[in-house]
Amino acid sequence: MATTSEPADRLAAFGNQLVDVHLWLREELARLREDLDAFLSGGGARPRDLRAHCLAFCTALTRHHTAEDQGVFPVLAETHPALRPVLDELARDHVQVEEILVRLQELLDTLPADPGSDPDPAEVRRVRGELDGLVALVESHFTYEEKKLVSALDELDGPLPDDFALRDLTGG
Numbered sequence: 001m002a003t004t005s006e007p008a009d010r011l012a013a014f015g016n017q018l019v020d021v022h023l024w025l026r027e028e029l030a031r032l033r034e035d036l037d038a039f040l041s042g043g044g045a046r047p048r049d050l051r052a053h054c055l056a057f058c059t060a061l062t063r064h065h066t067a068e069d070q071g072v073f074p075v076l077a078e079t080h081p082a083l084r085p086v087l088d089e090l091a092r093d094h095v096q097v098e099e100i101l102v103r104l105q106e107l108l109d110t111l112p113a114d115p116g117s118d119p120d121p122a123e124v125r126r127v128r129g130e131l132d133g134l135v136a137l138v139e140s141h142f143t144y145e146e147k148k149l150v151s152a153l154d155e156l157d158g159p160l161p162d163d164f165a166l167r168d169l170t171g172g
Contacts (some may be wrong), residue, residue, distance in 0.1 A: 013154075017153075032057050036127065054105060058104070086148045107130055
């Protein structure tokens, strides 16, 4: 199988990179939900491990969104002006996602440190509620972003920020 280094071949991958990162983030979010459910049911991760997993996921998602807001979206707005309303909406989603991530981290910090301690049922409901809200918003956001941006990304002719593809986290 021959490989080519033609720019068009490499550039067509930007849309695929977006989808790949979203798939990885979806998988990590599902694992976080499983870890939380296991902990809250008394049979899973220690609070410290759960907090560390959440922090790693939150950091990766924030880095990806920051790369989009500061690097990718301005390029797309310049090259595809008709996408500006979509990009503005996606940027607003990023703010909402970040607000939920902050609340989720704060709530996880209130969980008992002792693995044998039962968490307060009201705290459990708040943590689950924030995580469910995050899952719904992120899934809707990713689906919309993929639908609206993949073809425009594939047309770009310049480099994108490394955090856009989260290469160091996803192994890509």
